[in-house]
Amino acid sequence: MSDEPDKNLTTSPLSGFMELLPAEQLAFNRIYDTIRRSYEAFGFIPIDTPVLERAEVLLAKAGGETEKQIYRFRKGDTDLAMRFDLTVPLARYVAEHCGQLVLPFRRYAMGKVYRGERAQAGRFREFYQCDIDVIGDGELDLRFDAEIPSVIHMIFRQLGFERFTIRINNRKIFGGLFRGLGIERQSVGIMQAVDRLEKVGPEAVRKELAEMGLPEPAIGRLFDFVGLGGTCDEIIAGLRKMGIDDGGLAEGISELETVVGAIRQFGVPDANFAVDLTIARGLDYYTGTVYETRLDDYPEIGSVCSGGRYDDLASHYTDRKLPGVGISIGLTRLFDQLYRRGVLKTGGSTTTKALILPMTEDMGHCFRLATRLREAGIATEVSFVSGKMKKRLGYADRLGIPFVVFVGDDEIRKGTYTLKDFREGDQEELTEAELIRKLV
């Protein structure tokens, strides 16, 4: 071990780990707070679970992909892993505490998750997910499925978006269709192919399906099916008209119809949601309603929020049947993509509203004023930058602090303060009461 510190250590963060400058971080936190407030407005309860879990817990129902991507390591005799989403930890949490929880349990969680995959634009190895889920006891009303889009709607409105579409589908429809057409065996491959429809176009998908060995008539029917368009009601009517006889399909259609009706009752305008029979969602644990939300003006970002219903959340951890429905907002991706496109307004690089600039030896006077301003809810700091005025004011200027309060011996004698509005450039001499009234 060398005693000399290595001054040439790489200072960039690891690839796939987002790190922000102050103004960016503040913009990020504004989005975070907006999401949190909306979740709480619907009565969701905040729950925070550990970033590290026993590997066996996280991998209990993991498929191949998760297994490959999970960060896993040993510490002593313990086999540890970092959470790759917030849903699996929720399952463990609910199984552990269900005796003390009131069901249906409405919880939200906002935290970092980890996936060891190759980073790319909009694809991180460490990122924030903002989840809500409702967990029921044995059964869970379909109206909870409809409430989720209503939460999404509120969040994106609050974030300042008008043009976004919450796409809805039901996994039972796919399942029923595949059974009805006798192509159930290849269902996973078919859904993956259909998911690529928008990306590669119908011809490529048709070819891919043929290569999987699907008979031509079945492919035709499949395309009739995913080609169904129009309003939610037209699509649902179209589905019924296809005349495929399968109990699961009928159930899926009827659930979808119920959910669509309830979404309208929740007041989500038709402009902001749509039935889209092509969305399947990779994760195979969804068993009913599925969601995917896109910003209409930025379709290339892809889904910014997705989720769905699962029949049994915690089957690996408990015998109780706990159905749930939820969604996850990929906050890191959402922020990153919006920021790259310049659609986020960034303000100053500080939370300070008023900077007290002492021009007196009487620092106690300045500190007491600072305390009273803070108690009035005004974010305040006292400047200790010394030197020329140019430098002292330059500090406020560069951080974007909106107000500077000059405290000089003249003012102290008169019992006043000089308040300078940094954006307007003008200033006025005020009493303390006037100062507070002005800044609050």
Add this chain to the structure above:
RNA sequence: GUGGCCAUGGUGAAACGGUUAUCACAGCGGGUUGUGGUCCCGCUAUUACGGGUUCGAUUCCCGUUGGCCACCCCA
């Protein structure tokens, strides 16, 4: 995980075999006392790392590391 492209000050770029590697922005100092942002002057700072080819490498070749993009997967 598979494949392609790229690596120049803090940031974004220029030079693409040839004397002290250029420019802009940012940063620091100055343009005299209790008033910043614009303007003017000055300063600091760069060829990712290791090897090879060559009289000579930022430039060409190999390796390493890192970044970007596509696929896969997904938030």
